[in-house]
Every structure is written in C-alpha cells, then in structure tokens.
Amino acid sequence: MAQTGNFKSPARLGTLGDGAEVSASGAVASGKPREEGLKGVDFERRSFLHKIVGGVGAVVAATTLYPVVKYIIPPVKEVKVVNELTVGKASEVPDGAYKIYQFNTDKVIVVNKGGALTAVSAVCTHLGCLVRWEKDQDLLFCPCHGAKYKQTGEIISGPQPLPLKQFKARIEGDSIIVSKA
C-alpha cells in the first residue's frame, strides 16, 4: 500500500477528539485575535533580552562543561624515565626465546639468539599489536596483520609504516638490563 490514506491527517487522528484540531493560525482560543495580543510588544527589547539570556546561558553551560570535559581526559601518569633498567633474570630468556618487558613507557621485546640479546620495541607500528619472535624464520612477526621485521627492527614486509624503535639489552651477572639505544 502506499501510505494508508492521507498521512497528513489520517483518519485515525479522529480518535484524538476535538483536542487534536490544533490550529496554528487565526484566533487564539479565548477569542482574541493574535495580532491584537502582540500589539505593543517591544521587539527590540525582546530580542535584546533573548541575547542576554542566551549569553548568560552559554557562559553557565561552558563553566559547567569545562570541568566535565577536563575530567574525562585521562590525566598523564608520571613515569620516572630511566636510562637503563634491570628488567628480569637472564634465565627468563634462554637461547631462542623472547620476552616482553616494560621499559619506561615502552614495551620492549628482548630476543636471545645464540646467546646474544637484542631489544626493540614490541609494539607493531601498524596497529599496535605486540609482536613475537619466530625462531624458525628468524624474524619478528605481528600476528594481527602479518607485519614482519628483522631482529633489529627493520621492516621486511607487511602493512607497517615504520621500523621498530631500537633499544639495547645486555646480561650483567644474572640479570637482563635494557637501556636506551
């Protein structure tokens, strides 16, 4: 059906009774013509008052919203930036293994290849997944969208725009120490 009847005044509206017949023009219900009712209204004064009320309202709204907006923006967490950090025990990363550590604000993947440690950022530069070390293929691999990096962070292939940020890792005694490159 196309529209049932004339949708602008459907027959169903009849049940709403006389009250539904609201007329926007002509006389107001008390019988006074509208024009007479507005005679003597100072429109300049009215528009001035509109502006004042609107302006005050905007100021009140802004002062109310300001703390709310500030509140939902998360505060920056203070991280004490260090040049090097003991992140763990050497036994955690045996030959051929890897582990991700927090270093300052970075997540760093420490890879042990033949006893030599390398450290690069573990955050894939594509969409921020954490990469893994693929021992057999000798590369860093992001399982989210297949980005591939060399052990030193250079791009091999994939959708990623940038190489991984480099860090240094070494073993001192029994512990792994990550430091800025």
Place this chain on the structure above:
Amino acid sequence: MAENQNPAAGNAPAKPKPAAPGAAKPAAPGAAKPAAPAAAKPQAPKAAAAPSGVYKPPVDRTDANPYKNNRVGALGAWFQERFYVIMPILDYLKKKEVPKHRLSFWYYFGGLGLFFFMIQIVTGLLLLQYYKPTEASAFSSFVFIQKEVPFGWLIRQIHAWSANLMIMMLFIHMFSTFFMKSYRKPRELMWVSGFLLLVLSLGFGFTGYLLPWNELAFFATQVGTEVPKVAPGGAFLVEILRGGPEVSGETLTRMFSLHVVLLPGLVLLVLTAHLTLVQILGTSAPIGYKEAGLIKGYDKFFPTFLAKDGIGWMLGFALLVYLAAVFPWEIGVKADPLASAPVGIKPEWYFWAQFQLLKDFKFEGGELLAIVLFTIGGGFWMLVPFFDRQASKEQRSPIFTIIGLLVLAFLLVNTYRVYAEYSALAH
C-alpha cells in the same frame, strides 16, 4: 468511537461562555492568553469559596466519572478515572494495522531485534551481579560466572549469542526496509532513528567485547581503537576512549561504563522515538502494492500481529538457547599487556567488512581513505530517504535498489573473505 467521545478528553465545555460576573476581571488585551483556565473560570468561584482552606483545582468535567459505564473491571476503572487523558492515545494505538502481502514475512525482524534487546537487558543485569570491571578481577569474575555460578554459563552464553542475533536481526530489518523503500516519505525519521539504533548496537558490541578481558578481546580492542588515530582529532578521541595512551585497565572501566550506562540510556531514548513513529505512521507496504491489489488484507497490530510476533519471538528464543548450549563462546586466556598477540586476531563478524577494507587499503594514506569512505557511506546511508526522491513520490527507484544491492554485496563478500582467511589460519 462514540463511547470515548467524552467531554473530559476533549475540550468540549470550552465553548466561549461569557465571563461569569463573579469572576469578572475586565479582559485586558493580552491577559486572555491561556484558553483552558478561562474556560474553567465559571466553576472556579465555587471551589475558591469553599472555606476548608485546601485548594482543589477546578475540574471541567460534566460527569464525575465518565468511564463508570465502560466494560472494564474495578481496577481498570480506577486507572481510567485518573488517567483518562491517555485513553484517546490507547484508542489510537488500537487502530494500527499491518498489511498482509507476499513480503509481510520481513515485518518480523524489527520485532525480533527488539526481543533480543530485551533479552540483553535481562541477562546483562544478571551478569552485573557477579562481574567486576577492573583489570585485576574482570577475567576471574568472568570465569567465576562461567564455572561457579549456577547457570552462569547459560546466562553468559545467552548474552553473547543474543548480542550477535540482535545485530543480525537489525541488519536483516534494515536491508528489508531498504529494499521495500519503507524509508520513503513520511517515514524518513523512522529510517534515521533505526540507523542510529544500529550504530548504538554496534557500539554495544564493541564495548562489550572487551569486558571478558581475555587476550582476543584485548588485542581486538587494541586494533579497533588504533584505527581512528589516523583521522584528524582521532588520537584525542582514542585517548579518551582508552582512558590513557594504551589499552589498559582504565580502558576496561571506560568500556564498561559505556556498555552498561551510556549506551542503554541512549538506546532507550532513540528506541522510544523509533517505536512511537512506528505507531503513529503505521507499517509501510512496498511501492505500488495497494494500487496493484497485492494487499490481501490487514492484521490488527494489537493483538493479532503482536501475537504473530510472539510466535517469531518464541522461535528466536528456541534458536538462542540452542546456540548458547551447543555452540558456546570461548573463555580464552586472561589478557596480559606484556604478551605477544595471539594468531588470528579479528573483530566481531559485524566489523569484518570494514576490517577487510582496512586490510585491502595498504597504500600510503589508505587507512584514512577507508575511514573517510566509511563516514561518507554511513552518512549517505542514513540520509537515503532524503536522496531517494522517486520513492517519496511513490514511484519505483531502481537506482537505489542497485545501490542497496551493491552495499549488501560489499558487506557479504568482504565478510566472507575474512571468514575464509581466518578459518584457514585456524586449521
């Protein structure tokens, strides 16, 4: 309806009586604005003269209880006497009819979406009794619900499945109304509000996905919230959404608050508008059906079509319980912000088409282009009633049918590509 044309509902006694001399204020110009009080004035002196001191507002009814002869019980009469104002609205709703024709089948899917949404409210409230939205205890409370709480597994599985079925129903409902051109004049705002409901539902899906706090959810949210960063102002939005520079416990709490407070409130608001519009404007039928005599009759919405809807809901409920019991969603491994992403990270199926497009646009600036395309496409889709002038004149608009088919084909093909690729990964 003669029995309902009572003076109480309308303003029958409002015929201009000459102002009673007792109440005579000389009607100054401009002071005579309010119509109803003026009409009530003749009775006012009586009430005001009562010495009791308790003011009783004048009631302009001829009969103390115009409904006393209605065929309702005592309780119904009690309510009618007090809320007689809404009686005309109820009478109005009684007149809604649903056309019967060969495409009537598609009328059931909106109601099914509503049904699954109601299930979501109930099961969501139940899950809230045990779930704890913090980094430390989200996963353990989730496992507790699944393994310890009696029937907790059932409630969680129904919540997860009902979410998916609800979005599926909304998609079917949307495309069926699109192809029937039900969005055409005068139902433009029904379409727009329906589109907003779909967007809000996708928001529900996205925010709810993280709440189990397992690895899959963690990295899917990581990827999903990384994407808008390429858009101007996107990084700021992402930071607010995440509650910090990266997905963390703060993100969990924020997603939780959106999922259980903000989105339900917004949905109820838009849903009220959507359903009110359905009642006012009635059910549409495809263009030309009435003229071609293809309408086989009309069902009363209350109660006939609602009862038929009920059959659909029961079938939906049976399917829901079956899926929840036989195909449980996984529990997964607790998210560890310092663990590599597992293989096969992908969003929920209703984001697969967008996901695939992002993967296809690998070139420089491709992500931004994909976001721009989706924004423009979504805006066009939302405003389609205003572009399709032909349909609004009750003429066929094959161009829009083709556009709809292309959109549907894009969604289906890309969704299937993700499905094929990731099932190959899993084996």
